Amino acid sequence: AQKVTQAQTEISVVEKEDVTLDCVYETRDTTYYLFWYKQPPSGELVFLIRRNSFDEQNEISGRYSWNFQKSTSSFNFTITASQVVDSAVYFCALSEADRGSTLGRLYFGRGTQLTVWP
Amino acid sequence: SQTIHQWPATLVQPVGSPLSLECTVEGTSNPNLYWYRQAAGRGLQLLFYSVGIGQISSEVPQNLSASRPQDRQFILSSKKLLLSDSGFYLCAWSLRVSVSGNTIYFGEGSWLTVV
Numbered sequence: 001a002q003k004v005t006q007a008q009t010e011i012s013v014v015e016k017e018d019v020t021l022d023c024v025y026e027t028r029d030t031t032y033y034l035f036w037y038k039q040p041p042s043g044e045l046v047f048l049i050r051r052n053s054f055d056e057q058n059e060i061s062g063r064y065s066w067n068f069q070k071s072t073s074s075f076n077f078t079i080t081a082s083q084v085v086d087s088a089v090y091f092c093a094l095s096e097a098d099r100g101s102t103l104g105r106l107y108f109g110r111g112t113q114l115t116v117w118p
Numbered sequence: 119s120q121t122i123h124q125w126p127a128t129l130v131q132p133v134g135s136p137l138s139l140e141c142t143v144e145g146t147s148n149p150n151l152y153w154y155r156q157a158a159g160r161g162l163q164l165l166f167y168s169v170g171i172g173q174i175s176s177e178v179p180q181n182l183s184a185s186r187p188q189d190r191q192f193i194l195s196s197k198k199l200l201l202s203d204s205g206f207y208l209c210a211w212s213l214r215v216s217v218s219g220n221t222i223y224f225g226e227g228s229w230l231t232v233v
Contacts (some may be wrong), residue, residue: 035221043206045224091162095220105177106222108162 003027004094006109013082014117021077021112023092029053034068034075035093035106045091051075082116089113120145124209124225131232137182137196139228141209144190148214151192152222153184156206168192169214204232 005024013019025034036048049059051068059066063080079086093106124141131137143149153165164177166184174184181200185193192209207228212220 037224043227043229045208045210045227047221047223050221105164105167106162110161 003107004092004109006090006092006112008112009110010113010115012115012117015084016081017116018078018080019082019114019116021079021090021092021114023075023077023109025073025075025092025094025107027073027094027096029096031096033095035095036066036075036077037091037093039089039091039111041088048077079114082114084116084118087114087116120211120223122209122211122223122225124207124228126228127226128229129231131199131230133201133232134198137194137199137203137230139194139207139209139230141192141194141225142190143192143211146190146211146213148189149211150214150220151186151190152210152212153192153194154208154210154224156208156227158205162208166194199232201232204230206230 003026006022008022011019030053032053034051038046038048049066056068056070058068065078067076075092077090089111091111092109095106121144122141124139151168155163155165165182166174166176168174168186171186171189174186181198182194182196185195194207196203207230209225210222212222
């Protein structure tokens with residue numbers, strides 16, 4: 001069963017628009033962790049944020065904000081006043097409680113390609 | 119601060135040839151190390167992970183292998199490449215603690231094209 005769903009394959013916006021990237025996850029664990037990574041054209045995956053299942057407070061970092069809602073199993077990512085440099089593929093990922101054999105296993109969504117036009 | 123570096127960045131290899139991708143981590147000790155592959159369609163797949171020297175766990179059966187000859191060195195190898203091995207390979211590390219949810223940090227990646 002798919003653990004992380006990013007339904008938006010591609011999104012295009014014009015610079016300065018706000019954009020929200022959706023992420024829906026599935027898990028039976030009560031303890032889990034959610035991540036967002038950014039993959040610019042260079043290919044490197046850049047870590048953006050990590051949240052645990054006990055902390056539902058929304059987080060803001062500059063133009064980035066994250067909305068974690070356990071009731072809907074969603075962890076959405078909003079970029080305010082988007083810029084051309086935000087163009088990248090964004091991945092949402094889930095890590096479940098350590099059961100030894102699952103150490104380090106991140107379940108990735110298939111990513112959302114965001115293109116910001118000048 | 120910790121850094122991770124992998125090489126080569128780009129590789130074009132004929133079918134049936136061997137492969138060696140190398141990854142090193144600096145600034146930390148006893149890290150967990152990982153190899154991921156990103157094939158067309160952007161999906162990321164965990165191939166191998168290691169919790170210590172000589173300790174390798176394989177997630178997906180294939181003609182690839184991994185080795186960890188030193189604490190901060192992780193190598194991905196193949197004796198004979200297949201066309202289906204083409205993709206973007208990412209080395210990654212996380213802190214060596216026993217709790218889950220450690221943040222995994224990725225290297226720059228290596229583009230492999232098998233022709």
